[in-house]
Amino acid sequence: MSIINGETDAHLAVRAAQAGAAVVRGLHGSLLARYDKSAGDFATEADVAAERAILDVLRAARPADAVTGEESGRSGAADARRRWLVDPLCGTLNYAVRTMLVGVNVALRDGDRVTAAATADPFSGEVFWTDGDTARVRAGDGTDAPLTPTARSALVDVNLDPPFPHAPGFRAVHLLADPGFAERFRPRVISSTLAVAWVAAGRRAAYVTDGDLRDSVHFAAGIALCRAAGCTVTGLSGEPVLTGADGLVAAADTATHAALLELVKNQTAGPR
Template sequence: MTITNGESDARLAVRAARAGAAVVRELYGGRLARYEKSAGDFATEADLAAERAVLDVLREARPADAVTGEESGRTGAAGARRRWLVDPLCGTLNYAVRTMLAGVNVALRVGSEVTAAATADPFGGEVFWTDGERTWIRGDGVEEEAAPSAGSALVDVNLDPPFPNAPAFRAVHLLADPGFTARFRPRVVSSTLAVAWVAAGRRAAYVTDGDLRDSVHFAAGIALCRAAGCTVTGLYGEPVHTGAGGLIAAADAQTHAALLDLVKNQPRARSAHEGSPGGRPGTGNGAGRRRI
């Protein structure tokens, strides 16, 4: 664990995420200017202000580190060993229509591994964080270790584009599969806050398509789930962060195996990925740019 000036990277991630969450909470419900991006995607004043708050904390504490921000892009040396990944308001579409489902994601990648991360819930008052070894939930002055559980049978499925694995995999087809509805109950939160909920035992799993390499949206949630002991891979069992393979983050190996089978049973998936390397993972952990 890296400690600089008396503060670990994990505690810094928590502090930075909370700073962003305070801004998101403060600006909620007001008239916010929108800044169009592409394909119907946009940012609000809250996105930009929250990112500034997060970056101010990080740059003051770790001025030599590189940063990739959802709104400001990449700063620092291109090949920096230490890079912070910042998503200042994950759930902008929810937030813009006054729906309190959003998160602030802060993660530190050192080399090829995310070693510290935090996801703050601006409205629930909680922060989910990890030092890369264990995952904790802080709220109401109490801190407890995360305990994943598949008991709810609730599975969040991200329906937002892009869909790099289509037509082999389409999330909407997963929801229509009788095998899915026989075992699980779908949810669509439209924020990666739901990935933190898998680590916390509030969701059985989370499924999304997309390219997760250095993803400001998903890096924190994946780190939380891994450290909590969840089973985490790409859509076809491959390691995450290695390409446009999407994500299955499940509370346990059994839930993961069931979802992996459902994904592989999509008609085009069977032909496109039959015999692909990796196969079904065992019980161990594995490990787009679109606003959700």
């Protein structure tokens, strides 16, 4: 656990995520400027302002660290060992239509491992955080409780947003159509990686997505939370996650994980 200037990296991640969450919460419901990105995606004034607040906290405390922000891009040495990954508002489309299902993600990659991370829910006031070894949730009153994953709900959150590097062999929408999925699970789609933190917290049985998640500002925090909480976390074929364009299956337990991998495997190559 790194302690620099009297503050651990994990505590700094929490503080930075809370700073971003305060901006997101404060601007909710406002008429916000939009900034087009690509393929119909956009950022809002809240995304930009929240990222600025997060970076102000990180740079004041760790000026030598590199940063990758979803809106501002990469800064610092390209080969820096310590790099902060910042997603200031995960669920922008939700937020833009006043749907309060969003997360604020801050993670520190130190070498090849995420050693500190936090996902803040701006509207519940909760912050899910890890020091890389343990995972906890901080309530609005500042008290912490351990995260305890469980598959009891049978709720599986699935990311239906592109890109889909494994298509046509794997498409998340086909997973939902598999009769075996309906026999065991119930689908949910909140369109925010807040749901990955919910797997660690026992509020979801699992989370499934396609995509290349290496140094992902969206997923690094949630994956670190799930790992520290004791979830089973791999790519879509069971390979180590974050080693390529592997996607993600994060499950509360090994039985749920095995069932989902089998359902993924059942999908045949080619369009349906």
